[in-house]
Amino acid sequence: MTLAATEDRQGLSPVQWAVRGLTPGYFALVMASGIISVGLNLIGQTWLSMALLVIAIAAFLLLVVLTAWRLIAYRSEVVSDFQDARRAFGFFTLIAGTNVVGVRLAMAGHPRLTAGLLAVAALLWFVLGYVIPWTAVLGPHPRPIIAAANGTWFIWVVASQSVAISAATLERVYDSARAVLAIVAVFSWSVGVFLYAAAGVFVAARMMLYEFRPIDLNPPYWVAMGASAITVLAGARIVEMDNAPMVDATRGLIAGASVLFWAFATWLIPALVAAGWWRHFHHKVPLTYEATLWSIIFPLGMYAVAGIYLGQADHLPIVGAIGGAWIWLALAAWALTLVTMVRHLFRTVILAPRG
Numbered sequence: 001m002t003l004a005a006t007e008d009r010q011g012l013s014p015v016q017w018a019v020r021g022l023t024p025g026y027f028a029l030v031m032a033s034g035i036i037s038v039g040l041n042l043i044g045q046t047w048l049s050m051a052l053l054v055i056a057i058a059a060f061l062l063l064v065v066l067t068a069w070r071l072i073a074y075r076s077e078v079v080s081d082f083q084d085a086r087r088a089f090g091f092f093t094l095i096a097g098t099n100v101v102g103v104r105l106a107m108a109g110h111p112r113l114t115a116g117l118l119a120v121a122a123l124l125w126f127v128l129g130y131v132i133p134w135t136a137v138l139g140p141h142p143r144p145i146i147a148a149a150n151g152t153w154f155i156w157v158v159a160s161q162s163v164a165i166s167a168a169t170l171e172r173v174y175d176s177a178r179a180v181l182a183i184v185a186v187f188s189w190s191v192g193v194f195l196y197a198a199a200g201v202f203v204a205a206r207m208m209l210y211e212f213r214p215i216d217l218n219p220p221y222w223v224a225m226g227a228s229a230i231t232v233l234a235g236a237r238i239v240e241m242d243n244a245p246m247v248d249a250t251r252g253l254i255a256g257a258s259v260l261f262w263a264f265a266t267w268l269i270p271a272l273v274a275a276g277w278w279r280h281f282h283h284k285v286p287l288t289y290e291a292t293l294w295s296i297i298f299p300l301g302m303y304a305v306a307g308i309y310l311g312q313a314d315h316l317p318i319v320g321a322i323g324g325a326w327i328w329l330a331l332a333a334w335a336l337t338l339v340t341m342v343r344h345l346f347r348t349v350i351l352a353p354r355g
Contacts, residue, residue, distance in 0.1 A: 016073075025093045028295050029341075031093060034097065035302050036331055115170055121166065132156075153203060154203075160188045161231050161234040165234045190250075222272055225272060226298050235255065239258070259316075301334070304330050
C-alpha cells in the first residue's frame with residue numbers, strides 16, 4: 001500500500017491528523033496520573049503509586065514531543081488555539097502537569113529534578129499567565145468574550161497553585177532557599193485565590209447571560225472543583241512549612257481559607273454529578289471518550305490528596321479519612337478512562353489506515 005493510499009484528511013496520515021488537532025489540555029492526563037500516584041503513596045500503596053508515576057512520566061514525555069511537533073509543523077493551529085478563549089486556557093495544563101510530576105519525584109527522593117521542573121513551570125506560568133489572557137481575551141474574536149468562558153478557565157488557577165505546592169515541597173530540602181521558596185509559594189497561592197474568584201464570576205456570568213445547552217456542560221467544568229481542591233492542598237503545604245517571614249505572616253489566614261475551600265469543593269461534587277446526569281441521561285448527550293475527560297479524573301484525585309493533607313496540617317482526622325477513601329474512587333475512574341482512551345486511540349489512529 002502506498003503512502004498516498006494510507007493518507008487522508010487533506011493529505012495527512014491519522015497520526016499527523018491527531019497531532020494537528022491535539023487538544024491543548026491533554027496534559028490533564030499527566031496531572032491525573034501524577035496526583036493519584038501521590039495519593040496512593042500517601043496511603044502506603046507504594047508499588048501501585050510507582051506504576052502510576054511511570055505512566056505519568058511516559059505520558060509527560062510523549063506529550064512534550066507531540067506538542068513540540070505540533071508547534072513546528074502546525075504552528076497556525078497552535079496560534080488559533082491561543083486566540084480561542086474556549087481552548088487557550090488548556091495550555092496551563094502543561095504547567096500543572098510539570099509540577100505534579102515534580103512533586104511526585106520529590107517524594108521518590110529526586111528533589112533536583114523537582115527543582116528543575118519547578119524552574120521551567122514557574123517561567124511558563126509567568127509568561128503564559130500574561131500571554132494567554134491577552135491573546136484569548138483581547139484577541140480578534142467576536143465580542144463579548146465572556147460568552148466563551150468555560151471550565152477550562154479554572155485551569156489557570158490550578159497552574160498557579162501547582163507552583164505553590166512545588167515550592168512548598170522543596171522548602172524542606174533547600175534550607176538556604178527557604179525564604180525565596182516561601183515567597184514563591186505564598187505569592188502563587190494568593191494569585192490563585194484571586195484568579196479562582198475571577199474565573200468563577202466569568203463562568204457564572206456566561207451560564208446566566210447566554211444560552212447554555214447540555215452539550216456545553218463538558219468535563220472541564222469539573223476543574224472548578226479541582227481548582228478549589230488544589231487551593232486546599234497548596235494551603236496545607238504552606239501551613240506545614242517551617243518558619244519564614246512570608247509564611248509566618250499568612251499561616252493562620254491560609255489555614256482557615258484552606259478549610260473553607262475544602263468545604264466548597266465538597267459542596268460542588270453533588271452539583272457536578274447532577275449536572276452530568278442532566279447532560280447525559282436527561283438530554284441524552286452521548287457519553288463517549290474525549291481528551292477532556294481527564295479534566296474529571298484530576299479533580300477526583302486532587303480532592304483525595306487535598307483531604308489527606310488538610311487532615312494532617314489542620315488536625316482534622318475526618319477530612320483525612322474522607323481523602324484516604326476517595327483516592328480509591330479516583331483510581332477506579334482513572335483506570336476506566338485509561339482503558340477507554342487506549343481503545344479510542346487504537347481505533348482512530350492505529351486502525352484508521354486500514355480503513
